[in-house]
Amino acid sequence: MKKQLLSGVCIFLFISTLQAHCERTPIYLDETQPIEQRIEDALSRMTLEEKIAMIHAQAKFSSPGVARLGIPEIWCTDGPHGIRPEVLWDEWEQAKWTNDSCTAFPALTCLAATWDPQISLLYGKSIGEEARYRNKSILLGPGVNIYRTPLNGRNFEYMGEDPYLASKMVVPYIQGVQSNGVAACVKHYALNNNEKNRHTTNVIVDDRALHEIYLPAFKAAVQEGNVWSIMGSYNLYKNQHCCHNQYLLNDILKKEWGFDGVVISDWGGVHDTDQAITNGLDLEFGSWTNGLTNGTSNAYNNYYMADPYLKRIKLEQVGTKELDDKIRRILRLIFRTTMNRNRPYGSFATPEHFMAARSIGEQGIVLLQNKNNVLPINIAKTKKIAVIGENAIKMMTVGGGSSSLKALHEISPLEGIKSRLKNKVEIVYARGYVGDSSNEYNGVITRQNLKDNRSAKELIDEAIKISQDADYVIFIGGLNKSAGQDCEDADRKGIELPYNQDKVIEALSTVNKNVIVVNISGNAIAMPWVKKVPAIIQAWFLGSEAGNALASILVGDVNPSGKLPFTFPAKLEHVGAHKLNSYPGVKRENSSIIDERYNESIYVGYRWMEKEHIKPLFAFGHGLSYTTFKYGKPSISTTQMTTSDTLTITIPITNIGKREGAEVVQLYIADKKSSLPRPIKELKGFQKVQLAPGETQYVSFIVDQNSLSYFNDTLHKWIAEAGEFEAIIGSSSEEIKARINFELK
Structure with missing residues (x-):
């Protein structure tokens, strides 16, 4: 009897303790509860100081959670072509991890050139798996700004000139990424169409062009892709910076489109506390003391949405309505990502990801010209191939700005060609020209020594010598990811090929009738030699499997099917933004602001060419097949x-x-x-x-x-x-x- 009584008491105490524990368990930790109820429960438990801490950075790529409540930090990583190597907590210097070498996927211009939403889904799923494996909450990509001028240094990160194409390609990318419990962050919202003066350019554009050309891909990302975060751009619109812009963020994005995710500032894109509070920004990231200027290290409390915001609330200058909305959005993102127990584990730099990168590259490569069916290379009848050009050997995964990567491997075009034709064809190489011999970007070292002190004449003479008796000459050139080419924070000075390449191609065409020009770039280039060479390939920045993808197209293992996502103009003045003297804008008197009027309105790319009856060098959507x-x-x-x-x-x-x-x-x-x-x-x-x-x-x-x-x-x-x-x-x-x-x- 005593044993039964004791047993009953124990059971009662156990049940009582369990009930008390359940009653104390916060709803926000219970994944069976509706997400909006969990958000309100977590919000009600946070202090004012905890809320303020959550809406700005605590490190270069991290914002704090609430440790007291078990709410995790947010960790971002740069995309959109691969997962950026780790940097130190409060420095841009490399953290020198030995396990953060990623898969480098082709640039987004290449993805757009596939014109294949299923390939975009594969891209998003694969890169999302890599971000998840590294336990990132947000992948800072993809980019969908419209290709307005071929001088824009960041065009290679975007999806071309047409809003419909960009809209259809961005949605599956987002869905693939977010299927891994990682938020995609579509950027740069909006009108960030050139890198020159990007912090001070005020875009003046009519509403038709805004809604018909520059916003559709962002709208599709929100309403069809259900994207969980969006990044504001550096430039101004309606005289307000786009990271805290009433019309773009509140009126259109949140009210008109119903966006329920987080608006993130570009790094250093915030300029004003009061506008940041009221004009739609949710999460402030930056580089230095106040997100803008060099200053004291670890001074994140000085950010615009940090102590200055807290002080205004305590002085009752502003209320907490906007703050609570920002926290709700951030909590919603956290519940969708890090606090989602059904999140898959991800994978990193796997054979499957390298195969995906190769497939994307193969399907995005565009065959621009193929006179006399020079391509594919007839291996059985070929004894010698001369490969010319710096881009045949130069690493392209390093450089270009925030999309620079530390790839586990990068197969160069020369390596890919040699591997495919090993023991079948003699492959000889000459530099032809010297471009950029640097071997480091943002602490990632290529370990390539590209220094060459020979004169231009010596380089061309060597190229001619080995090309004269070759069955084929493959010139592999174009742009690179150095400043002033395809690179963030600067624009190109013109559309001509740099580094004396036109002269090299002209010289090769005089000594060999089978010259194949492979242009590696994310932008259109001028081609004064277009009628002198039989074959031209647009090869993009193809990532880890670049050489293998290119070789498979050259020899016909894969039939090219890529189509141009933007127009190649014959001359720069054939582009509306340049014909109408719109780019790069006019500086205001006694001000740092530059007004850039989009005088061409809705007539961007092929729309402009057709309106003005201009024949392009290569048309939008063009691409040949075998x-x-x-x-x-x-x-x-x-x-x-x-x-x-x-x-x-x-x-x-x-x-x-x-x-x-x-x-x-x-x-x-x-x-x-x-x-x-x-x-x-x-x-x-x-x-x-x-x-x-x-x-x-x-x-x-x-x-x-x-x-x-x-x-x-x-x-x-x-x-x-x-x-x-x-x-x-x-x-x-x-x-x-x-x-x-x-x-x-």
């Missing part, structure tokens, strides 16, 4: 539709060549008559189809009201006007294969 595709006669489900209807356009595509290949079928829409001026045509659909020799597939496009609409700046809404439209189907914006008319009632 096979041939035949476009059949399109059919349409109805020739009349209303704004509540859709119609379907179908066209047969047949591979009439002898090789398997992929074609990107592009749909453009032309409004034959509208109240406001519109481009001659605009991209409104695309599909990439893989076809075996002789195979036919039917490609269908659905046209709805959104496909026909333009932004009416007077009404501040999208309008689809009744009238006649034309569906235009092509293999590029220039190569039109079929047209079909319909009417909107």
Whole structure:
């Protein structure tokens, strides 16, 4: 009896203790509870000082949680092409870890050139796994700023000139990243279209261009991709810096689009405490004392949203309504990432990731020109190949700004070609030109010694000598990721090739008829020698597997299928921003601010070229194949539709060549008559189809009201006007294969 009584008492005490413990367990720790309820519970337990601490950095890439409540820190990492090596807590110097060498994925211009949302999903999933493995909360990417000028040093990080293409490619990237419990951070919101004077440029742009050209990819990221964070840009718009901009952040992003995530400042992008409080910024990051200027180390309490904000609250100059909204958003991000127990574990620098990087590179490489079918290289009939150019050996994963990486390996183009043709073809190499011989960026050392003191004549003479009797000459040049080329914080001075490369190519073309020019860049270049060489390849910055990806295209292991995500102009003055003297803006009198008027309005890229009847060097959407595709006669489900209807356009595509290949079928829409001026045509659909020799597939496009609409700046809404439209189907914006008319009632 005593034993039973004792047992009953023990059970009662155990149950009572358990109930008391459960009652004390915070709801925010219980993942079975709705996330909004968890947010409110955590918010109610935080002190004012804890809230202020959470909305600004505590280290170069970290902001604090609340240790007392078990709320973890936020850790960011630079993207969008790979996971940045670790730096010291409060310095940019490398932390010198031995296990942070990552997979370098191709630059986003290459991803956009695949025109394949499934490849974008693979990219996002793979890089998200690497970020998760390193326990990062936020991946600072992708970038979707529009390619407005080929001088922009950061174009290589973005997805081209067309808002529809960028919108369709950014969404799966975000979904892939966030499937790993890591927040994507779409940047740079908004109008950050050149690096020159990026901190002081005030963009003046009409509302139509803003909504039709520069905002759609961000809108898609929010409303279709459900992105968890967005980074404000350095520049100004409406005379307010974009990191605390009432119109962009509050009116459009949060109210109009319904964004429920975190707005993060670019590093040093905050300039004013009062605007940071009220104008939509949630989390302040920076580099120095106040996020802007050199100063005392470890002085994060001096940030605009740190002690200055706390002081205003304590003096009752401002309330806590905005602060609580910022904390809710930050907590929501934490619950979605670090405090999500179902988060996968991720993986890092795996064979699967290197294969993904290679596949992305292979599908993004663009065959621009192939006269006389010089490519692919006929290995059986080839004895000697001369490879010329510094970019054949120079590492491209190091440099370029915040996207610089410490890659586990990087296969150079020369290494890739030698590996693929080993014991089959003699490969000889000559430098041809000397560009940048530096071997370090932000503490990452390439261990390459590229110093060469020979004269330009000596270098060209050597290249000519080894090329004269070669079966093929592969010139591998272009830009690099040094300041003033494809690099953050500076723009190019022109679109000409640097380092005397044009003369090298001209000289090679006089001694060998089979010169293949491989341009490595994230930007368009001028090609004064375009008619003198039979083959040209746009190879981008391809990351860890660069050489292997390029070699597979050169020898035909992979049939090229990439298409240009931006126009190659023949001359800089063929670009609207330069023809109209808009770039880089005009400095205000007695001020550091530079006003840059986007005088070309909605006419960016191919839209401008077609309006002005300018023939591009290579058109938007252009890209050749080693096979041939035949476009059949399109059919349409109805020739009349209303704004509540859709119609379907179908066209047969047949591979009439002898090789398997992929074609990107592009749909453009032309409004034959509208109240406001519109481009001659605009991209409104695309599909990439893989076809075996002789195979036919039917490609269908659905046209709805959104496909026909333009932004009416007077009404501040999208309008689809009744009238006649034309569906235009092509293999590029220039190569039109079929047209079909319909009417909107």
